[in-house]
Amino acid sequence: MSYESLKNDSDIRWSELNSGNIPWIRVSDAMCCGSSLGSEEIVQTIKGFSKKHNISLNIDTVGCHGICYAGTIIDVLLEDKPRMFWGYVTIENVEEIIDSYINKNKIIKKNLLGSLGDQIIKGVPRFSDLPGIQYQNRIALRNSGNIAFNDIHQYIANGGFLGLNKALSSMSSEEVINEVKNSGLRGRGGAAFPTGVKWSFMANSKGKKYILCNCEEGDPGAFNDKGILESDPFTLIEGMIIAGFATNSTNGYVFIRHGHEGPIIRTEEAIKQAYENGLLGENILGSGFSFDIEVSLTGDSYVAGEETALMESIEGKSSRPRSRPPFPAAYGVWGKPSTINNVKSLSYVAEIIRNGSDWFKSTGTESSSGTAIVCLSGDISNPGMYEVEMGLSIGDVIEKLGGGIPNGRKLKMLQTGGPLGGVLGSDSLKVKIDFDEMAKAGAILGSGGIIVVDDRTCAVDLTKSLVAFCQYESCGKCFPCRLGMTHLLEIVEKISKGEGVIEDLALMNKIGKNMQAGSLCGHGQLGYNPISSALKHFQKDFEECMSGDCPTGSCKKRNIVFPINTRPNAWQVKSGQVYQGKIRQVVNDRK
Amino acid sequence: MLKDYKDEYILNIIENQHYTTRTILSSLLAVQDEIGYLPKNSVNVVAEFMKVSTNDVWGVASFYLNFRFDPPGKYNLEICWGPSCHIGGASDLQQTALKKLDLENQGDTKDGKFSLKFNTCLGACPQAPLISVNHKLYGKMNTKKLSKMMDELN
Ligand SMILES: Cc1cc2nc3c(=O)[nH]c(=O)nc-3n(C[C@H](O)[C@H](O)[C@H](O)COP(=O)(O)O)c2cc1C
Ligand code: SF4
Ligand code: FES
Ligand code: FES
Numbered sequence: 001m002s003y004e005s006l007k008n009d010s011d012i013r014w015s016e017l018n019s020g021n022i023p024w025i026r027v028s029d030a031m032c033c034g035s036s037l038g039s040e041e042i043v044q045t046i047k048g049f050s051k052k053h054n055i056s057l058n059i060d061t062v063g064c065h066g067i068c069y070a071g072t073i074i075d076v077l078l079e080d081k082p083r084m085f086w087g088y089v090t091i092e093n094v095e096e097i098i099d100s101y102i103n104k105n106k107i108i109k110k111n112l113l114g115s116l117g118d119q120i121i122k123g124v125p126r127f128s129d130l131p132g133i134q135y136q137n138r139i140a141l142r143n144s145g146n147i148a149f150n151d152i153h154q155y156i157a158n159g160g161f162l163g164l165n166k167a168l169s170s171m172s173s174e175e176v177i178n179e180v181k182n183s184g185l186r187g188r189g190g191a192a193f194p195t196g197v198k199w200s201f202m203a204n205s206k207g208k209k210y211i212l213c214n215c216e217e218g219d220p221g222a223f224n225d226k227g228i229l230e231s232d233p234f235t236l237i238e239g240m241i242i243a244g245f246a247t248n249s250t251n252g253y254v255f256i257r258h259g260h261e262g263p264i265i266r267t268e269e270a271i272k273q274a275y276e277n278g279l280l281g282e283n284i285l286g287s288g289f290s291f292d293i294e295v296s297l298t299g300d301s302y303v304a305g306e307e308t309a310l311m312e313s314i315e316g317k318s319s320r321p322r323s324r325p326p327f328p329a330a331y332g333v334w335g336k337p338s339t340i341n342n343v344k345s346l347s348y349v350a351e352i353i354r355n356g357s358d359w360f361k362s363t364g365t366e367s368s369s370g371t372a373i374v375c376l377s378g379d380i381s382n383p384g385m386y387e388v389e390m391g392l393s394i395g396d397v398i399e400k401l402g403g404g405i406p407n408g409r410k411l412k413m414l415q416t417g418g419p420l421g422g423v424l425g426s427d428s429l430k431v432k433i434d435f436d437e438m439a440k441a442g443a444i445l446g447s448g449g450i451i452v453v454d455d456r457t458c459a460v461d462l463t464k465s466l467v468a469f470c471q472y473e474s475c476g477k478c479f480p481c482r483l484g485m486t487h488l489l490e491i492v493e494k495i496s497k498g499e500g501v502i503e504d505l506a507l508m509n510k511i512g513k514n515m516q517a518g519s520l521c522g523h524g525q526l527g528y529n530p531i532s533s534a535l536k537h538f539q540k541d542f543e544e545c546m547s548g549d550c551p552t553g554s555c556k557k558r559n560i561v562f563p564i565n566t567r568p569n570a571w572q573v574k575s576g577q578v579y580q581g582k583i584r585q586v587v588n589d590r591k
Numbered sequence: 592m593l594k595d596y597k598d599e600y601i602l603n604i605i606e607n608q609h610y611t612t613r614t615i616l617s618s619l620l621a622v623q624d625e626i627g628y629l630p631k632n633s634v635n636v637v638a639e640f641m642k643v644s645t646n647d648v649w650g651v652a653s654f655y656l657n658f659r660f661d662p663p664g665k666y667n668l669e670i671c672w673g674p675s676c677h678i679g680g681a682s683d684l685q686q687t688a689l690k691k692l693d694l695e696n697q698g699d700t701k702d703g704k705f706s707l708k709f710n711t712c713l714g715a716c717p718q719a720p721l722i723s724v725n726h727k728l729y730g731k732m733n734t735k736k737l738s739k740m741m742d743e744l745n
Contacts, residue, residue: 031713031714031715031728032714032715032716032717032718033717035715035728036713036715036718036721036728036729036730037718037730037731068717068718069717071717071718217714218711218712219712220671220673220674220675220676220711220712220716221673221674221675221712221716222712223712223714223715223716226714253612258620258657259657259726260714261726294610294611294612295610296610296612296617297610297616297617297620298616298655299616299619299620299654299655299656299657299658300655300656300657301654301655301656302711313616314612314614315614316613316614316615316616316617316618316641316651317614317615317616317650317651318650318651318654318655319654319655320654375716375717376717377675377716377717377719378674378675378678378679378716378719379678383716383717383718383719384717385717415674419674449716451674451675451678451716453678456678457678462674462677462678465672465674465677466674469673469674469711472711473711475654558677558680558682558683559682559685559686560672560677560681560682560685561672561682561685561686561689561695561696561709562672562709563672563696563697563708563709564696565656566653566656567653567654567656
């Protein structure tokens with residue numbers, strides 16, 4: 001099928017939906033704002049309503065609007081009316097909301113978020129004026145909340161696959177790479193490496209080659225990769241195909257942790273629909289370029305997100321990192337050249353190609369083009385998944401989008417970029433959301449998670465939880481990390497119990513330095529970050545805890561139980577011993 | 592209760608797994624998805640199917656922390672202890688569940704009703720603290736709600 005005929009079909013369906021002839025109800029159904037709050041049951045209730053009143057409805061499940069705090073969010077479009085949004089919807093209030101609006105033309109004011117469209121209705125605020133919407137600048141998430149995540153035609157009607165069509169019909173692979181290079185797009189998976197440059201490493205080798213999309217997303221506090229896959233998986237698929245074309249690759253894998261059903265099922269559905277419409281497989285859109293994509297699942301292992309461990313996991317082995325060189329661009333998955341990109345990085349690509357690199361570069365800052373998808377959680381009034389322009393200050397994100405810290409409490413710490421990213425103090429509000437500015441301040445933007453912590457939490461308490469995470473997730477391949485993290489956790493736990501001594505600080509520093517120098521992958525190399533950053537800003541907390549008079553006392557109040565890292569060094573165990581011997585013990589602990 | 596599963600039954604699961612790229616890991620995930628854990632002989636069946644040693648398979652099965660080697664409880668209760676949930680009160684949820692289930696750490700109850708697991712991030716941090724029951728998420732949890740939920744699960 002040609003792109004034009006696809007687009008025509010899709011446009012017809014889209015305008016049909018938008019006419020509101022049949023009332024169109026969209027329900028936010030991502031983990032962050034819907035399915036953790038019962039959106040599934042809400043959809044069922046709406047269907048029941050439709051049946052009971054014998055009214056036909058178009059009901060779509062859509063992605064996240066960013067304002068997760070107001071979940072579940074529904075909006076209703078009626079003929080000649082603007083879209084009307086309600087938040088905090090539950091199975092208890094949903095029927096009343098739609099019944100009044102559809103049947104009685106009455107707008108229930110409680111939990112009304114606003115309207116969206118040209119028409120202004122008296123007494124109804126504009127949805128786009130909500131701070132959590134107004135201050136967003138959505139590129140990767142442009143469709144999220146507006147289109148059904150499981151309907152490729154809605155994606156196409158909104159400009160989907162225009163970028164791919166442009167690349168395939170009028171650009172060479174080299175031109176695509178140059179366009180991405182010029183856009184200044186940097187990797188959103190942690191290391192902020194320029195995406196176009198990464199692609200160019202692999203461009204010239206021949207034969208089977210792989211594009212690997214990393215959605216392991218094990219960082220607690222980050223949910224934007226899963227958020228994209230749940231809200232608009234087509235954006236990722238299109239970006240991956242373009243990446244495949246740019247690097248002359250043949251295959252792609254979307255790498256997701258098992259058990260996250262939302263992202264997995266929706267990505268699979270998107271891949272299926274792309275195949276059905278000639279956008280994947282042989283001879284895509286008649287261009288002669290062929291590309292296949294498959295989902296690959298991993299088990300529970302944070303380190304599987306590290307690029308070489310990811311390749312091991314796709315090959316079905318334990319996700320322990322490989323030594324480099326050889327680098328993935330030369331020797332990747334199955335020994336073939338491979339490029340690993342984060343979900344977010346790839347999700348910008350379609351829009352960059354469609355609108356040109358200058359357009360992308362004009363957003364954001366000199367060193368960090370585009371937007372950041374900030375996952376805001378913790379002690380914050382309005383937690384959410386906000387896509388904001390790079391260069392906005394952390395303070396603005398917290399105050400303007402996040403609505404500040406509830407109950408008049410004071411900001412104490414920020415935890416950014418996942419556990420390895422460490423913590424920032426309350427003096428960091430002026431720091432700009434920008435890869436280099438954040439690095440200068442001693443933190444990383446990484447995957448975009450920002451956990452806000454108020455003054456009820458002691459720095460030792462938070463640090464302990466971060467260190468416990470790093471210890472729990474060490475893959476065990478190299479001893480500086482495996483033993484170092486365990487030792488660090490012991491010391492932090494000791495300090496939190498009030499049994500620490502001042503010499504512990506120097507000891508931790510020594511262990512941390514060794515880990516940094518001697519670990520094979522970023523997990524061990526950065527594993528001391530949570531402690532070093534906490535000490536930089538909050539040494540006082542550590543000292544107070546040592547002397548036994550911690551002002552907040554949160555560590556003692558929060559009696560947290562950490563699970564045990566039972567990953568064995570499997571090569572020490574012979575298969576015959578497994579059921580009776582050593583592993584049996586480990587396995588018993590694990591249950 | 593450890594039940595015996597015939598080799599053929601397990602082989603059938605592996606041969607019919609969903610993904611076309613078949614590996615040790617994908618096969619083990621398929622078995623656990625179907626049966627709920629990895630029966631003793633499944634390791635050998637996977638080894639034979641993948642033409643690798645049982646040692647290779649054990650290496651993978653013991654590495655990923657989601658694999659279990661005996662049947663799970665009827666309810667798979669997960670409590671998130673990631674930092675967003677931690678500051679939101681995850682430890683109280685842990686203590687409530689541990690006390691109710693008479694456990695000291697994650698694990699199974701003797702009556703086979705609950706498998707308790709602590710998760711590093713359930714992926715919906717804005718609704719912290721979170722738990723999940725048989726993979727369904729429940730946000731904005733508190734000890735009262737959790738207690739009640741657990742009581743209502745039969
Ligand atoms: C321990 C560890 C865990 C990682 N986890 C992830 C992850 O979950 N998702 C991700 O995209 N990158 C992760 N990374 C970074 C990847 O190694 C890699 O740099 C990234 O996927 C490249 O994509 P990008 O260039 O688009 O940023 C991790 C790195 C380390 C050291
Ligand atoms: S640094 Fe840690 S996570 Fe990385 S390879 Fe070594 S033991 Fe594994
Ligand atoms: S040691 Fe944790 S409260 Fe101070
Ligand atoms: S930290 Fe608990 S859901 Fe993310």
